[in-house]
Amino acid sequence: xxxxxxxxxxxxxxxxxxxxxxxxxxxxxxxxxxxxxxxxxxxxxxxxxxxxxxxxxxxxxxxxxxxxxxxxxxxxxxxxxxxxxxxxxxxxxxxxxxxxxxxxxxxxxxxxxxxxxxxxxxxxxxxxxxxxxxxxxxxxxxxxxxxxxxxxxxxxxxxxxxxxxxxxxxxxxxxxxxxxxxxxxxxxxxxxxxxxxxxxxxxxxxxxxxxxxxxxxxxxxxxxxxxxxxxxxxxxxx
Amino acid sequence: xxxxxxxxxxxxxxxxxxxxxxxxxxxxxxxxxxxxxxxxxxxxxxxxxxxxxxxxxxxxxxxxxxxxxxxxxxxxxxxxxxxxxxxxxxxxxxxxxxxxxxxxxxxxxxxx
Numbered sequence: 001x002x003x004x005x006x007x008x009x010x011x012x013x014x015x016x017x018x019x020x021x022x023x024x025x026x027x028x029x030x031x032x033x034x035x036x037x038x039x040x041x042x043x044x045x046x047x048x049x050x051x052x053x054x055x056x057x058x059x060x061x062x063x064x065x066x067x068x069x070x071x072x073x074x075x076x077x078x079x080x081x082x083x084x085x086x087x088x089x090x091x092x093x094x095x096x097x098x099x100x101x102x103x104x105x106x107x108x109x110x111x112x113x114x115x116x117x118x119x120x121x122x123x124x125x126x127x128x129x130x131x132x133x134x135x136x137x138x139x140x141x142x143x144x145x146x147x148x149x150x151x152x153x154x155x156x157x158x159x160x161x162x163x164x165x166x167x168x169x170x171x172x173x174x175x176x177x178x179x180x181x182x183x184x185x186x187x188x189x190x191x192x193x194x195x196x197x198x199x200x201x202x203x204x205x206x207x208x209x210x211x212x213x214x215x216x217x218x219x220x221x222x223x224x225x226x227x228x229x230x231x232x233x234x235x236x237x238x
Numbered sequence: 239x240x241x242x243x244x245x246x247x248x249x250x251x252x253x254x255x256x257x258x259x260x261x262x263x264x265x266x267x268x269x270x271x272x273x274x275x276x277x278x279x280x281x282x283x284x285x286x287x288x289x290x291x292x293x294x295x296x297x298x299x300x301x302x303x304x305x306x307x308x309x310x311x312x313x314x315x316x317x318x319x320x321x322x323x324x325x326x327x328x329x330x331x332x333x334x335x336x337x338x339x340x341x342x343x344x345x346x347x348x349x350x
Contacts, residue, residue: 040341060341066334074338081342176334 002033004105004161005084007075009068010092011042014051021055023098024090033105038078039092042071069179072158073170080164080171088161096159100199104161107197114166114192117152117184118159118199132216139220140181147231148188153196155181166192175226178219182226189234246285254278273318 006024010017021037028035037057041049043065052059060074072089079087088104090096100118108116133156140155158180162170169190175182187194257274260266266274284290295303 058345060345062337062341064333064337066337070334070338074341077338078342078345 002086002105002109003084004033004035005075005079005082005087006035006037006101007072007079007087007089008037008039008057008092009042009071009075009089010039010044010048010052011065011068011071012044012046012048013092014044014046014048016094017048017092018051018055020090020092020094020098021052021057024101025056027098027101035101036084038075040071040075042066042068067176069174069176072179073174076167076170076174080167084164084167086161086163087167089158091158095201097200097202100159101161103197103199104159107195108161108163111195112193113195114163115184115187115194116161117154117157117194117196118161118201119152119154119157119196120199120201136216136220140223143224143227144181144184144188147227148185150184150188150194152184152194155184157201159199159201162187166190178223178226181223182230185227185230186234189231240288243285243288247282250278250281250285254282273321277314 008017008020008024013020017039021039024035024037037055038060039052039055039057040060041052041062043062049059049061058078060078062071062074066074075089076087086105086108088101090098090101096118104116104118107113137154137156141152144150144152144155156178160180166187169186169192170183173186184194254275257266257271257278261268261271291303291306295301295306298306300306300309
């Protein structure tokens, strides 16, 4: 049976986390693969850690706050060390509905892909996020095409499934801040096959986005730099 | 010897002694102290050698001697700040790795 680790990074998500974990566990029972939920508690200041210790999941408690990238990477390391076939990232705020997981698993197995990204923009259904954010996403789409020649419609989506090959790469290096667009560059420069499937996303049920209006300029700038550096770093190594 | 010269020499030597004391007490690592010791020695040399600045300026083709100080000092400070940024970045990534290892180990311990 295929083993999948569902990594849920959680920072102060006491309101939504239980529902997210239970949803994934429910889906897991009705499929031909086993999903282990790995919640990475990024040093939350609320009761997240008590809540996850009672849930049916692996609880990784970070002693200091590492930010989204560091937290997700902890989960990747866990999955890699414990011999999981696939790992996926599911946000702890309930944006990524567990019912969409089978779409990703079907796509990765049938198309023999290394990475599958759940995208909001292939079919225009469900929650479509704000105008500013969509402008950013279009910019990254253009940037990805420029640097690696792959077209990813939703490169900021954290809802993705990766196989062992990709897992090894991200256990070694994963960006700290806003890791999603940069990770795509990392995957494609390492010659992994990336695919995209349409999924529906919900509006967050609790917590605050890691990206507010103020930091969106910083976000674009930082990610652009990171993409250029990653590109140079990998190209020069070869 | 001019009064300012004596003051400069005294302060430079006190500074040097303070750095040595920090190293002995283990509050400053030797590798980071090298740059401070070199700076202090340069200060002491120029405190004794009054015409040194004029000579160096002429040698390098700087018309106003004080400008040499500013250029040299600002350049040195920038380089050292960059060096510190590199160290902070290294500590940052080591810190991250340690935190991740701790989280993974805690989970392993719970299982056993």
